[in-house]
Amino acid sequence: MRSKYRLGVDAGGTFTDFVLAEKTGDVRVFKSPSTPHDGTIAIKAGLAQISEALGESVESIIQQCDLCINGTTVALNALIEKKGAKVGLLCTAGHEDSIEIRLGHKEEGYRYDADFPPAHMIVPRHLRRPISGRVLVDGSEHTPLDEAAVREAVRYFKEEGVESVAISFVWAVRNPDHERRAREIVQEMMPGVFVCTGTEVDPQVREYTRTSTTVVNAYLSPVMRRYVERIDDYFRSLGVRHPVRYFQSNGGLSIGEAMQGRAVNAINSGPASAPQAGLYVAKPFDIDNVITVDMGGTSFDITLTKGGQTNLNKNIDFLRYRIGVPMIQVETLGAGGGSICQVDEYGMLQVGPESAGATPGPVCYGKGGTRPTVTDANLVLGYLNPDAVLGGTIRLDAEAALAAVRKHVAEPLGISVERAAYGISTIVNLNMVSGIRRVSIERGYDPRDFALVCAGGAGGMHITALAEEIGSNTVLVPKVASVFCAFGQIISDVRYNYMATEPMRLDGTANLDTLNMRFDDLEQRGTEHLQADGFAPEAISASRSAEMRYVGQIHECSVDIAGGVITPDRLATILADFHKRHEELYTYAEPHNPVELVNIETTLVGQVSKPPVRTLTPSGCTLSDALTETRPMLFDGEGHWVDTPVYAGERLDPGLLVEGPAVVEEPTTNIVVRPGWTLVLEPNNCYRITRNA
């Protein structure tokens, strides 16, 4: 049977988004309410909608899909709601408290807050069982594994009803024998119970990070397994041709089998597909430096991709759990259309992170909200149509928005209501710019070298202002902005990261044979994995990176390196790249000082074909055909109202130039084109807004 479709299902907290791409290039979008207790219910409901719209049976549609892709928040939700499995931890005697000590650190921002509570412990102390047995830094065995202690601990786990076991020993990353043996004993004594080890889940030097990651994985994997089994069964019953693919936090796909044992790899998968979507949208313009920004009702997610390579995070605190595995760096801020504006005890205007959410929502929704939000300010500024009817039911209340901005912001600050509204917009933009700095300047990148790709319902109103602030000259707003992440998932590749620890000084004594062998080994393992997934050799590619530092430093600096045999000449290039990267990041390099390698990493990618891009053709309309009205709007804090044309995006032909100031209205978002910018709808169904020369 010929494949005709590709299906993406992104199960979010509130809605499950469906994207069906046809081979013709058409992309259809559907939504159904999420059903967290059983994800298949929402999927059935969504598929029923699709079936009705296409006049074709669900089975027939699924059987004609080349791939069905599922992004899920099931792991994330279990982590947030503390509803993972009951976990027992086997750890090296003397170090059973590392996940509770958390390096002795209290999070920044709460230094003098006496009531800030300690972090939640997934494994309480009595379920962290100390096991004698010690490996040293060089991988040698200092003390043999106390197998009797392992058995004793497992007996205790059984008594306590432990459902999942994590094993993480000190320096197992240099010699995993003890972990392997302990795992065998657990499997023998607790058959069927989920068990994972530190070296499997996060093979890098850093005992606390590795143990914490392993514990989180053990906590979530049984939950993920139940979910994946249910979804896989359901799709199999519909006659799906290939296993369902699941989206991971590293921005790639995985098959269900791999996902079941590595739930920690999926904890922030939701926004992790944004870079793929951004690159895809930017490709026709030969742009591969993109910053994606996704602004919804409560939050603002940012990612950065330079030269096609997306920033990754490792070793971060995620929901206060230390996580070592690579995840797409997603900077999430509490800045959305619903962010509440208030004047704080210092007499300063604050916007967010508190949000009015969906209920009561912004004041202008008339659903009981009394405190002004960013959306209310945008309404005062004229960016939103005061006569708009939201979702067919809610008429925006412009007067109420104005009154709220006046009462809660303008009067306390002693400024005009126009200035207050513009100030709200300025502050929320500032917060977002600060987030963009974290992914760019703090990673050594100049944001002026990037295009901004905008998604989410609220992003369009702020995007040109953000571009002005960070100095970017190009903004892209795809029409699929409202389901940007689901769209990103259907154009993503299968991606697995393989890491190994190989400490060595990179000087004349460096053992390049060992290094080459380790890389080859990682790549071979990855290739076998992908081939088993059904990828042909020509669809598999590998990319390498090395984490290096000056001898004595602790934090590594990751440098991409080319494939192939590493020779002494190639090593010199790698070192030069390291010095350069260090200088980009931290203003200086020390080329005369020795450098050491710590971890190596290979990313294996199984390329998935991309659905074709549909090309728009002009219908011969002129700009005035798309003009709906002219509204006064504010583009500065001085109160200069400007009569600004408003265009209906649905009637705008590709190629027509829209000079700022202007607003383009789409069903789910409004795009504000500030003075000095020009918008054009490109043939790939994406708005491009550029700064006038």
Next chain:
Amino acid sequence: MTATVDPITLAVVRGALETAQREMTLTLEKTGRSSVFNLAHDYSNALFDHFPEMILQGQDIPIHLGSLIPAMKCVAEYFGDDIQEGDVIYHNDPAYKGSHILDCCMYKPVFYQGELVFWSVCKGHLTDIGGPVPAGYNPDAKEIYAEGLRIPPVKLWERGKRREDVINLLLTNMRARRDQEGDINAQYGACRVGERNMIALLDKYGVDTVKACIAELKNAADQQMRSLVRSVPDGEYLGSALLEDAGHGFGEMEITAKVTVQGDNLHIEVQSPPQIPYFINSYEGNSMSGVYLGLMMFAQLPPPYNEGLYRCVTVDLGAKGTLCNAQEPAPHVNCTTTPMETLTDAVRMALEKAAPERVTASWGHASGINIAGIDPRSDEQYVTMVLASIISGAGATQVMDGWHACGPLSCFGALSSGDIELLEYAYPIIIHRYGLVQDSGGAGYHRGGSGTAWEVEPIGHEMTVIAFGEGRQIPTMGAAGAKNGLQDEKLGRLVVSGNGKEQVYRANTIVTINPGERVTNVNPGGGGYGDPFSRTIDAVLEDYRNGLVSLKGAELEYGVAIRPQDGSLDEAQTARLREQAHRHSA
């Protein structure tokens, strides 16, 4: 507020200052060479204006930040009108208002269109500063001259030119030269990152606007502190705390703080005994840190933090030549923990008398070690302060148990102890234990956080272990009726074991150990809050189950009897114990 400044620009400037400081800190963390910088975060960054007043205090180490205020002024005054674009000044000396000589501070003036507008400042603990004892903690020093290299304000860069001769002079005096050089470079990177950010801000808004905003930010902080002080009844309030004899033989000492509240002004008067020929004397800069930390613990104000906070506060550190207002030649290296933490307790407790609803228990004080030796893997000398060895328990509060492993008081959760594998990679050691200590948390309705034990053995070489601090004789103070039933379990100590022998030290000491021998450094838990005999039985059972409280501890400290065979509650005996206790207290 007065509308002298556009409130929107004000908020923008505030955000830009915070971003600048955060990026400075990030630079230090990622590039620092010694474990004290890159693992432990024992450094702090701040921005000053041209006065120079602190305009942004980060949330780094509290011991550094208070002392930066007088030190910055002292350094600027020292060079007077000879501060040039491209200069970078370095300094550690307490006689010039530094904290202790290990904390070396870099000051980079930020010029804009020829005008000195800001200072970008970065202070960090170097692992060595020369002198007879590695890591600088010399309990035998009778004078500051016997402790290490004193650096009065000196230019490391002059008009943009790096003074190799001066830098070489400093580095030649230090052990583990490459680490120290790397850390100085990291500080330079941080100062430049701060400068870069401030110049971008000036480019955008202009000098006048930015200055006006900063004045307003300082005023806002001033107003915050004043309104807090106003809410406290006028009067005089006394707080005092005892400092143990950590090995000097002069006996216990009392530090008192008298706080006078009058309207929205606060005066803090410190009294302490005469300085002694032992390394626990605190010069002015360091004592100011102690006073300000006590004040901030009490005030619990939200950020932003700047010098405006202290405008309504006057401080008298007592007569010159006393423990908390030391002068040359007093030795001082231990001062950033001892006596600073006791001084902080005294100030906080005096303030709490004025507002009993703000009472919290004390945090564990630092009792820690430095280690040094020759690394057999490279034949290079290593030396470091082990920050993991000072992680004590936090005090309990009215609403919750204290955090485990979050102290010491002087660092207030800002440290990071460093991953044990990274430490074993960097130094030739085996860390046999880094864990919470049973029964160490102060007993109370809310339990104090547990302290930690750090146990180490050298590999293939002889290791010198240099102890410092206190908290090995006087337990951390509880609050609001908290009372310990156990004593020894609450204390820090140093245990040297090997060859079937074990020796316990409760004073500062230097020992050398060899492979096969181990040193365990234990530091105290935090104080408890409220009557322990009214702690919920479930909470005590849970602590017992988790090994945080022993059978004996449950019974003696909380009046909860547990059957050892199955961990179940003996209800009848528990009722008897608790009733007995209440009769006693009634």
